[in-house]
Amino acid sequence: MPDGSPFSVMHSIRIKGCETTIACAEGQKVLMAMEQKIHFPNPRPVRVGCRKGGCGACRVKVTKGAYTAEKSSHSHVTPEEAAEGYALACRITPLSDLEIEPAFLGPRRPTEKNE
Amino acid sequence: MSQEGLLRPGIIQLRVLDMDEAITHYRDRIGLDYVSTEEDGRVYLKAFDEFHRHSVVLREADSAGIDFFAFKADGQEAVDGFRKRIEDYGVAVEDVAAGEMPGTGKRIGFTIPSGHRIEIYADMELSETAPETHNPYIYKDEPRGMRAQRLDHCLLYGPNLPEVEKFFTEVLDFHIPERVDLPDGTLAIWMTVSNKAHDIAFVNHPEPGKLHHVAFFLEDWNDIGHAADVMTRYDISRDLGPTRHGITRGQTIYFFDPSGNRNEVFCGGYTAYKDHPTRIWDGNHVGRGIFYYERQLNDAFLSVVT
Numbered sequence: 001m002p003d004g005s006p007f008s009v010m011h012s013i014r015i016k017g018c019e020t021t022i023a024c025a026e027g028q029k030v031l032m033a034m035e036q037k038i039h040f041p042n043p044r045p046v047r048v049g050c051r052k053g054g055c056g057a058c059r060v061k062v063t064k065g066a067y068t069a070e071k072s073s074h075s076h077v078t079p080e081e082a083a084e085g086y087a088l089a090c091r092i093t094p095l096s097d098l099e100i101e102p103a104f105l106g107p108r109r110p111t112e113k114n115e
Numbered sequence: 116m117s118q119e120g121l122l123r124p125g126i127i128q129l130r131v132l133d134m135d136e137a138i139t140h141y142r143d144r145i146g147l148d149y150v151s152t153e154e155d156g157r158v159y160l161k162a163f164d165e166f167h168r169h170s171v172v173l174r175e176a177d178s179a180g181i182d183f184f185a186f187k188a189d190g191q192e193a194v195d196g197f198r199k200r201i202e203d204y205g206v207a208v209e210d211v212a213a214g215e216m217p218g219t220g221k222r223i224g225f226t227i228p229s230g231h232r233i234e235i236y237a238d239m240e241l242s243e244t245a246p247e248t249h250n251p252y253i254y255k256d257e258p259r260g261m262r263a264q265r266l267d268h269c270l271l272y273g274p275n276l277p278e279v280e281k282f283f284t285e286v287l288d289f290h291i292p293e294r295v296d297l298p299d300g301t302l303a304i305w306m307t308v309s310n311k312a313h314d315i316a317f318v319n320h321p322e323p324g325k326l327h328h329v330a331f332f333l334e335d336w337n338d339i340g341h342a343a344d345v346m347t348r349y350d351i352s353r354d355l356g357p358t359r360h361g362i363t364r365g366q367t368i369y370f371f372d373p374s375g376n377r378n379e380v381f382c383g384g385y386t387a388y389k390d391h392p393t394r395i396w397d398g399n400h401v402g403r404g405i406f407y408y409e410r411q412l413n414d415a416f417l418s419v420v421t
Contacts, residue, residue, distance in 0.1 A: 047414065047415075047418070047419075048414075048415070049375070049415055049418070049419035050352060050354075050371040050375035050376075050377065050419060050421070051352035051371065051375075052352055052371050052372065052373050052374060052375040053132065053374070053375055054132065054178075054179035054371070054372075054374045054375015054376060054421045055179075055371075055375045055377075055419045055420060055421055057415065057418060057419050071132050071133060072132070073132060073177070073178040073179050073374070073375065073421070074177035074178050075177075075178035075179075075180075076178075106418070
């Protein structure tokens with residue numbers, strides 16, 4: 001499992017509003033790289049929730065760079081939003097250096113059938 | 116029989132993003148038994164110590180969360196009685212035909228003011244792998260994974276808590292062992308229709324219809340430790356614990372399934388009787404109420420739901 005070891009291809013992640021640059025291995029999830037680098041007592045710039053693409057806590061917008069995204073809940077990132085660069089940080093891995101900004105929405109959407 | 120009407124939680128239907136990953140999680144990690152996959156793609160599972168055909172239903176969808184939570188009644192007469200009371204209360208009731216789920220009789224379903232769908236049914240076949248009843252062993256085959264014994268309860272997030280409380284207590288005959296009251300209203304209620312400390316709980320939340328967690332019952336604190344070992348071995352995302360809840364006194368771990376639905380393994384908890392007074396927590400002590408050892412909420416407790 002890619003774990004940010006020195007043998008992995010590394011990319012740097014800049015998070016808007018955060019002075020720390022995070023090193024993230026190709027294949028590693030951006031959120032997990034952030035969790036390794038920034039932890040208590042320092043506040044995390046991106047919220048940590050389920051780490052599984054379901055809850056939306058780590059929603060971000062990628063403003064620069066290339067990445068791949070695994071399946072995540074459409075109630076937090078619609079296909080249209082995904083095309084605009086929105087993603088859940090726990091589901092994306094970098095293919096280049098990235099610039100991202102936190103985009104957590106909190107409770108927002110009305111009830112939907114979730115079909 | 117002294118417990119009449121609704122008996123217990125019987126079925127939860129969950130939405131998952133990837134069915135194969137979900138089956139691995141619920142069968143091999145939590146330790147439920149696989150029962151069947153039906154033509155519409157839904158997958159049915161049960162815990163080894165449950166008597167009836169299934170208790171957990173998984174449906175693949177684009178978003179995680181809960182479709183419905185169903186309570187089993189002690190007979191069709193009770194179901195019919197609840198239908199009348201629910202309709203008289205002004206809530207529309209929908210019929211679900213027998214056989215919509217395999218081995219399951221007809222059900223009624225309705226939406227409560229928090230936006231969740233609740234169902235009631237009386238009949239489900241006994242499982243072919245039900246626990247023994249004649250000179251029984253404690254299990255037929257050794258339990259797998261976290262060794263979940265049964266579906267225990269769920270915690271749901273949604274609006275209109277006072278209306279939810281009124282409906283569950285006045286129409287469905289639940290009682291309230293424990294609650295959190297803030298100056299501007301109720302934050303949370305723990306309700307039971309049996310004498311478990313809770314069969315269902317609600318936290319006030321602006322967005323309707325959300326799932327905070329579904330809980331599975333384990334035997335004891337040793338098995339909670341074993342479950343934590345399983346979580347690390349299989350890199351399961353852990354939210355909090357092992358710890359204890361001040362509310363219910365249950366011992367617990369919160370963690371996530373591969374779709375982001377929060378799960379809980381839970382053991383212990385006090386015995387609740389209808390004539391016991393409600394335990395009440397205020398905002399200054401709710402941290403100890405939820406996480407008894409940490410004595411504070413974590414960031415995810417109030418914000419991370421599916």
